[in-house]
Amino acid sequence: MAGCRQRKDIMENSETVTAAFNLSGRVAVVTGAGSGLGQASAEILAGAGATVICGDVNDERAQETATSIRSTGGSAESVGVDVSDEYAHHLLLDAALSHGRLDIWVNSAGIMAEAQVLDLKAADLDALMNVNVKGTLFGAQTAGRHMAEHGGGSIINMASGAMQMPSPDIAAYAMTKASVVQMTRIMALEIGKRGVRVNAVAPGFVPTSMTSRYYQRPDGSIDEEMKAAVLTPMAKMAPLKRVGEPRDIGFAVLYLASDASSFLTGQVLSPNGGVVMV
Ligand SMILES: NC(=O)c1ccc[n+]([C@@H]2O[C@H](COP(=O)([O-])OP(=O)(O)OC[C@H]3O[C@@H](n4cnc5c(N)ncnc54)[C@H](O)[C@@H]3O)[C@@H](O)[C@H]2O)c1
Known part of the structure; x- marks a missing residue:
């Protein structure tokens, strides 16, 4: 009898665990979905059952990601957007809402430039700030405003291990990623009470x-x-x-997107093979 009960508990547990990671019926936006970590995140969220809106400034690459998701039975569409344009984010929101809801928003679009601090050009800093900081902020604002009004959701910002490890030659990039982390924490504090979780992923080298x-x-x-x-x-x-491999980061995104992480906000998850430990 006790053995039967134990077996039933295990079965209930496995159903509960699967349900916690199941995104069926949820709708996600992923920026930077045309390549690398954004692409892997889009594919893994779709693999967990979400409908994914793939946004990228490279329209063709975004389309390829959406097509590849659909070809494996998932649900996805693409939108060509430049995340540094504040209003472009409404196109992503509208695309999500055409599927009835918005649950998950991943800001993965990003760029890098190399220069030491002494050589850093204003134009390079502006470009990085526009995409990495403003692009993430505008996405998080668009998602956050909607989610706060409609029962909550999960926002995930792509930071980098560079946000805490002084990295020679990529000063401006590291500065923008430190900014993304602080934005994540402040936003989590501000809108947690409205059911919106905001977390960051700080990948190591992929x-x-x-x-x-x-x-x-x-x-x-x-x-x-x-x-x-x-x-x-x-x-x-x-x-x-x-x-790392892109899927290592995609699975961290899946955790943060899913109910499995429902008690987690304002945190930085660091899939980095242990290179940086905090
Ligand atoms: N690859 C790594 O080792 C690594 C490590 C830490 C953090 N990151 C971060 O992860 C994110 C993804 O990086 P990745 O390695 O996949 O790079 P990637 O270059 O492969 O992909 C970035 C995508 O963002 C898109 N993009 C760039 N500017 C855009 C804009 N203005 N509007 C919309 N889309 C835009 C690009 O077209 C591209 O498809 C970035 O934010 C990056 O800083 C990457």
Whole structure:
């Protein structure tokens, strides 16, 4: 009898656990969904059952992500948007609401520029601020206002390990990511009582279009030898002995998007192989 009860508990538990990560019937917006971490996040949220609005300034890449999600039985559409344009976010919101609701908003669109502090040009700083800070802020505002009025939701901002680790040569990028984290915490404090959770993900190094600059030839092709020379020491240095994969970040996003993280807000989740520990 006791054995039967235990078995039933296990079955109930497994259903509860699956339900906590199930996003069926939910609608998500993902910016930067045309590539890298945004693409993986969009695909994983769709894999968990969400309808995903894939936003990207590269309309074609956003379409490819949405098409690939639909080709595997998921639900997705794409919208070409420049996140630094405040009003473009309403296009994403409208696309979500055409599916009846908005539950999840992932701000993954981002850019990087390299310069030491002494050489940093105002124009480069402006570009990074426009996309990484204002683009994230406008997305979070658009989502937050709607979610606060309509029963809550989860906003996830893509930060970076660079937000806390002084990183030579990417000063402006690191500054924008530190800003994203502080924005996340303040917003979480301000709208938690209205059912909106706001968290950040601070990934470690993941090979994507953004980071391939470290092993790209001038014509844009990948130099495999240089790639190995860059990635091997990074992997060696990491406690988990590898660099990240886009899906590592997508699964962190899934956790923050799902009911499994319903007691979590204002936090920074750091899928980084243990490279930075706080
Ligand atoms: N790859 C990494 O190692 C890493 C580590 C930490 C944080 N991040 C952050 O993760 C996010 C995604 O990076 P990624 O590595 O996937 O880069 P990526 O270059 O592969 O993808 C970024 C996407 O954002 C889009 N985008 C750029 N500017 C935009 C704009 N103004 N409006 C709309 N879309 C725009 C690009 O077209 C691209 O599809 C970024 O915010 C980045 O800073 C990446």
